[in-house]
């Protein structure tokens with residue numbers, strides 16, 4: 438009897454073109470929307486990219502440039518993706534198929550996005566593997582020495598060992614895959630709801646430690662003192678490129694997450710909150726790292742050498758350093774996990790919704806493919822160190838192709854699609870939650886930016902990334 442209702446409505450639904458049988462999984466609470474989306478934005482980028490770039494490019498002057506970049510480029514693309522996803526309620530590829538009026542191949546943006554997610558995961562899971570390995574290394578004090586030459590050797594001992602490199606990557610894949618299989622609300626939302634506050638607390642703890650060291654002021658000066666003489670055209674492009682990677686945009690992550698947003702979510706405000714919270718995490722990370730780096734007379738650097746060589750030497754120099762190093766790598770692991778969940782969700786959503794696979798099968802298949810393609814990145818410092826394509830190891834190739842080409846290309850086409858193809862009325866309807874929110878002015882400003890400003894600026898970033906500018 439209980440089935441009667443659905444058996445009557447099912448043919449009707451099918452006739453109307455809605456084939457969704459079970460209700461689609463999604464974020465259940467407004468808080469969950471926020472923590473999951475912030476979890477995607479916050480990642481290793483906040484720790485090894487943002488603070489160093491800020492320090493090296495004029496401190497507070499760079500922060501102003503970064504803020505302008507996010508307003509002109511970052512937020513418009515993020516809002517575009519979230520609204521598209523929420524309107525179509527589908528994975529990134531299907532979203533573009535559903536929203537484009539003709540048979541034009543706009544879905545290719547989604548396809549390049551899924552490929553980018555996959556390629557970023559191939560190297561990101563490896564770096565995350567090193568971070569996880571360092572939690573244990575710092576527990577056993579194996580990587581702790583005040584001498585950067587010793588910490589450098591400890592790090593190369595890890596990355597040049599093919600077995601350790603592979604196993605740590607698999608551990609990370611297993612962990613992320615496990616959370617993904619649990620589902621959008623039970624897996625991604627629940628995990629990020631619990632972990633984001635922990636990340637924040639741990640970060641504040643390390644900040645307090647670092648800022649109370651004698652000589653900390655020099656590090657704060659490196660990070661924050663405004664030096665406008667360092668701001669050039671190139672700095673602006675760097676800031677825009679950073680905004681892309683930081684806000685996880687240009688590759689369908691935010692389309693996919695947007696498709697899980699609640700109907701009543703105010704998208705422009707949520708996106709702005711995520712941007713500001715992400716910026717705060719980056720600043721806190723800078724305040725956790727550079728005061729300590731300067732207090733002990735080390736040179737600031739970026740990337741893996743900052744994370745795995747300088748930072749352990751810095752921690753070894755300070756009282757209670759051992760304890761704080763464990764905390765630091767736990768928080769870095771949390772940050773990386775939230776970002777990886779959002780990357781995983783892009784191919785998993787597509788495979789489970791379009792190719793008719795169960796969520797478990799789709800996740801296991803993604804993991805298997807990543808074991809295969811990710812191993813090329815994992816072995817880039819050992820067995821495959823001499824295997825180069827276009828002069829780059831596979832690790833660098835995955836990084837370069839996605840950051841410098843795919844994300845900006847995706848960003849440009851997302852702007853063009855929303856600004857010129859999707860239609861003004863659709864955009865206004867979606868941004869105002871069907872007229873409930875009175876934000877017509879914001880919608881107009883947004884449309885102006887995605888039509889005329891953002892795509893041109895992103896094109897400049899693309900040309901610069903390809904060394905054409």
Ligand code: PHE
Pocket residue numbers: 477478479480481482483557682683684685686688690776777779780
């Ligand atoms: N935003 C993440 C970081 O800062 C990286 C990321 C890029 C995640 C693209 C998802 C998509 O580390």
